[in-house]
Amino acid sequence: MSQSSSEPIAALPAARAVTAAAAQVDDLVATLPGPAERSAEQRAAVAEARRHARDHADAFLRLHAERLYAEVTGDRSRYLRVDEVCAAAAEAVPGLVPTRARVDAELRLPPAEKEGLDIDQSILVAHLLRSAVTGPHLMEAMRRPTARALALLPEFERTGVARLDAVRVEVRDGAAHLTMQRDDCLNAEDNAQVEDMETAVDLALLAPSVRVGVLRGGVMSHPRYAGRRVFSAGINLRCLQAGQISYVDFLLRRELGYIAKIVHGMTGERDRAWDGDVAQKPWVAVVDSFAIGGGAQLVLACDRVVAERDAFFSLPAAQEGIIPGVGNLRLGRVATGRLSRQVILAGRRVSASEPDGKLFFDEVVPAEEMDAAVAAEVARMDAPAVVANRRMLNLAEEPPEAFRAYLAEFAVQQARRLYSEDVMHKVTRFAAAPRAAAVTG
Template identity: 50%
Template sequence: MEAAAPQFTGMLFDAAAALAEYVGAADGLIAALPAKPERNTAQQELAEDVHHACRSARRRFLGLHTDAVYNHLTACRTRRLRLPELVQAGADQFPGLLPSRVQLDAESGQPQAHKEGHEIDQGIFCGAVLRSPEAGGHLIDTMLMPTPRSLALLDAFRATGTLELDSVLLELRGQAAHITFRNSHCLNAEDNVLIADMETAVDVALLDDRVRVGVLRGGTVDHPRYRDKRVFSAGINLKDLRNGAISFVGFLLGRELGYIHKLSRGLLTDPDAAAWSDRTVHKPWIGAVDTFAIGGGMQLLLVLDRVIAESSAYFSLPAAEEGIVPGLGNLRLPRLAGARLSRQVILGGRRIHATDPEARFVCDEVVDAAELDDAVDRAIAELAAPAVAANRRMLALAEEPLDLYRQYLAEFSVVQVARTYSEDVLAKVERRWQASQARG
């Protein structure tokens, strides 16, 4: 890019104006090129140079002004903007800092390989916010609060004891809330819809006073190999990743700041209370694993209080083979399984079977498939004891301090979104997609 890189001052809006002018000129250069799939090598190299220059400018801008930007967007942290609202407000009020709605809409529905990678710029912004103790802490608290959708559906669940969402079923049975994954067409793999539905179900279960324990389990699936069998989860939906339907804000970062963190740390219901025990609602969670827990499915198990698996089940984190980062598995698995086994699983793709000795680091109990329901009922009875919620709250604070969580997520935000646009990942998901098309 020939234009001189902007020189930012300590004045927020002067620096923002300089960034907007620089990025606006860069966007003009990109717009003059053919669409990404139609570019020749020289044109694509030019586009990459332009994006690199703009990202360097954004990083320098945020290095000076992250807290000021966040305070401006949230009225000095008096407004609670959830992640989607925050990035949209940043795009609207600081042009060039984040992709505009027009830019994102123009790429909606396109394969991942055909996109410019505007979500990488969202990752840079979110990483900077999370790197800040003040701004990052405020965002984490905001994302621990119930969603508006959850609050709107709470009364219906209280009245009926059932909440049917597109990909999740929530049922009250006695003192337990049973959440069943119902993405049957894709082995209960995670997609944007499932992530949103899971957060709603977890919120409602935590808000309903009748619920003492939560249970996660996969429903039956349609895949010919496993038809009518329960499957816990196949992890991220790689077909959706190939097709550009896995979002950074709603999925890659949103699941970590949203429902998974709520499972771990509880639901923030009173952000103004001084004591964490008064601010949050905590309940213990059980995972019942049928068939397998792959990728994001295994990541879920790392925050649950009791994991029960059928004897033929297995666990794996194939993120290294897929080319991406397994969420917070890199942070949490070493705490449970130790560094050496974690490297074998994460870097080497080792699969752990429920009957392996090492399975004790991932699950608490292994039973025959026919005995799984009874084992879950016993676990519910044990974890419904009054002191369990208080003690698991203290365990969560000791095992994963908020600052450690925040610092990990700051780096994860940048690394994970970049990996989803890297050539090796795009090539792998394309090969898998082509193979699935050939099979019909």
């Protein structure tokens, strides 16, 4: 390079090309009506301009992603979360990704009115995750405790209870019971629930009094399941249809944040010391009624699973047109390749009581025996060597490099699927259906 490495990265010719191409897109869009009112020719012109700008961004990041990350993180001295990295990158190289203000404004729009700015973010995140320098650092940043959890921790340690809007956490006999309580939507996840779930998982991992984590759904008020416990109905399709599911703060945060913490533990200052000990604890999933979509992904992240006899497991993301998080990677740990394709590609439901149910559920009991079965599983997981062995099992089954490679590809593929015509059509149809909340994924 002819430029000094001390120069701001925005001074590089490739960075200036990114900014100029993005400005051309903005100038074109400013002359046109909103996305929903554009003619076919106008949509094609915008698509071509965006492709040109994204090609410049991709070329820039192939060469300079590590330098950009070093600039925004102080040469990796600061641990920024994905949303913070994207916001800092938008300032460092204007036009590379949308600013935080533009992201927030777009989140308030219905899908048909969105410009698809998530795709620009996905290109950046994918390049950062693919790098052996920036990827592990970003993943470590996402597995550090949140500021919210640290602020709540003293009171949680004192009382053993945390009441969040979407989740209640209660410590009993060394186990943190996380009860998902979005009773109106069958625990279908949205941005707010992901925020609460990460806080709850952090509290369980941080509290010295907690040795085992338990995930369970609360009692529902939804007409179809009133008075019954439900584990999770997956992503909230009504929020997705309204455009209120954030790419960074939901789809990426969920996988890199609280679910990664369940599987691989919470990172901290001494992780690289010879005696560094990532905060890990065993997790038990308790499945009442069903685990659909994102709920099924949670089941795959846990060490032991207790299920009600009438419960079922389902990952219908392909029918909805999206990717079921890290479910494609983790399903192969418990199922054959053929069964995985039946579940993900063909939408097969696996009942707890059928023979293949044994692949997903460790204990299957009648509803009236669930509490006793959960207590037995907690006691089984509360043994001195469990943490070390589950850590080694997870390293063997999901090595960090494989996990990182999967997420790098997921970042782009999921963003592209979100703006496909078939997804918009299906999500609108699902959201209009009376039983939509029960068939989310």
